[in-house]
Amino acid sequence: MNCLRPADIYxxxxxxLDPAAAREADEHLVLCxxxxxxxxxxxxxxxxxxxIPDLEVPPxxxxxxxxxxxxxxxxxxxxxxxxxxxxxxxxxxxxxxxILTGQSLPGFLIDAIRSAWDVMxxxxxxxxxxxxxxxxxxxxxxxxxxxxxxxxxxxxxxxxPEVYAASLLLFLALTALLVAGLRRMFxxxxxx
Amino acid sequence: MKTxxxxxxxxxxxxxxxxxxALVRRALKGDRKAFEMIILKYQQPLLNYxxxxxxxxxxxxxxxxxxxxxxxxxxxxxxxxxxxxxWLFKVASNFMIxxxxxxxxxxxxLDRTRDDxxxxxxxxxxxxxxxVAKRYELAQIKKRIEGALRLVxxxxxxxxVLRHIxxxxxxxxxxxxxxxxxxxxxxxxxxxxMLRGLLEESS
Numbered sequence: 106m107n108c109l110r111p112a113d114i115y116x117x118x119x120x121x122l123d124p125a126a127a128r129e130a131d132e133h134l135v136l137c138x139x140x141x142x143x144x145x146x147x148x149x150x151x152x153x154x155x156x157i158p159d160l161e162v163p164p165x166x167x168x169x170x171x172x173x174x175x176x177x178x179x180x181x182x183x184x185x186x187x188x189x190x191x192x193x194x195x196x197x198x199x200x201x202x203x204i205l206t207g208q209s210l211p212g213f214l215i216d217a218i219r220s221a222w223d224v225m226x227x228x229x230x231x232x233x234x235x236x237x238x239x240x241x242x243x244x245x246x247x248x249x250x251x252x253x254x255x256x257x258x259x260x261x262x263x264x265x266p267e268v269y270a271a272s273l274l275l276f277l278a279l280t281a282l283l284v285a286g287l288r289r290m291f292x293x294x295x296x297x
Numbered sequence: 298m299k300t301x302x303x304x305x306x307x308x309x310x311x312x313x314x315x316x317x318x319a320l321v322r323r324a325l326k327g328d329r330k331a332f333e334m335i336i337l338k339y340q341q342p343l344l345n346y347x348x349x350x351x352x353x354x355x356x357x358x359x360x361x362x363x364x365x366x367x368x369x370x371x372x373x374x375x376x377x378x379x380x381x382x383x384w385l386f387k388v389a390s391n392f393m394i395x396x397x398x399x400x401x402x403x404x405x406x407l408d409r410t411r412d413d414x415x416x417x418x419x420x421x422x423x424x425x426x427x428x429v430a431k432r433y434e435l436a437q438i439k440k441r442i443e444g445a446l447r448l449v450x451x452x453x454x455x456x457x458v459l460r461h462i463x464x465x466x467x468x469x470x471x472x473x474x475x476x477x478x479x480x481x482x483x484x485x486x487x488x489x490x491m492l493r494g495l496l497e498e499s500s
Binding site for chain 2: 111112115146147150151153154155156157158159160162163166167169170171173174
């Protein structure tokens with residue numbers, strides 16, 4: 106066997122060589138003083154590195170981190186608290202309005218209900234318009250895709266099947282690469 | 298990573314992974330205790346990594362806090378099919394890279410004496426163990442390694458620290474850094490040989 110390369114010595118030390126190569130290295134180290142010296146030197150280094158002690162963690166580190174985290178935003182009662190606060194604000198606002206304007210409480214409630222009704226009616230109209238625009242957009246999209254299909258079919262008739270298949274494969278490969286890239290960007294790990 | 302806290306194995310890999318995923322799920326539901334358990338589990342390896350990367354104790358502790366806050370803020374983007382420890386160190390690594398970009402970190406000795414009582418982040422030299430002379434020798438070697446490590450270029454040092462201080466596998470490091478495994482192996486090897494050369498020069 107040839108002399109061990111430094112990279113192989115480190116692999117040997119980390120049990121990273123395959124069994125056959127490790128056996129050969131064992132045998133060679135017995136016979137070759139140069140490799141034995143190189144091996145001992147690197148083993149001493151790795152032993153020393155393994156002995157580097159941990160840094161001491163301050164006992165209050167976790168508490169310090171938690172103190173900087175804002176109170177729980179996703180509490181299961183969060184929505185209920187928000188609802189109660191909203192309702193209380195409405196009544197408090199109404200009461201203030203009634204006191205300041207001198208309007209009667211039933212009158213105020215009727216006005217409030219009427220205003221709420223107006224808002225709901227306007228919102229419903231806006232939603233209907235939005236739905237119509239969405240349907241039109243979808244219709245256009247379907248027609249557009251249909252035209253692309255027709256175009257591809259005509260193209261297929263003009264070019265040979267091999268070129269057509271190659272183009273299709275290329276398109277699929279590019280799409281797969283794009284999807285893989287996007288997955289890597291958005292799903293795997295934090296992006297700071 | 299073979300050994301989460303304190304570089305001592307205590308759970309099998311899959312058990313630890315399931316446990317991490319359960320803690321993340323609970324933390325995402327607003328369970329602060331679960332996030333505290335994540336911090337307690339990973340504060341030691343994270344501080345070891347950041348300590349060796351910054352070379353400064355106070356800064357390493359600040360960075361550790363910042364990384365945990367970043368992790369908390371990004372928990373919803375963690376995908377359970379990946380290993381949490383690798384994801385956490387990816388966040389830490391990105392944080393270090395950002396810091397290097399913002400300003401070049403000046404390096405200060407990690408192995409200052411422990412007598413500055415205010416500073417709780419000092420090396421843990423065991424009280425009992427080899428005789429005094431042997432302990433002194435070992436301490437000297439470790440001190441020299443810490444010193445030499447600071448002279449290794451950051452991009453090599455980081456991979457070396459992840460491999461030999463945090464004990465991640467080459468595959469895990471490749472995942473953390475987004476590099477091919479072969480490149481990681483080659484750079485860790487370069488770091489080791491550089492470290493060996495620096496130690497030879499200093500002796």
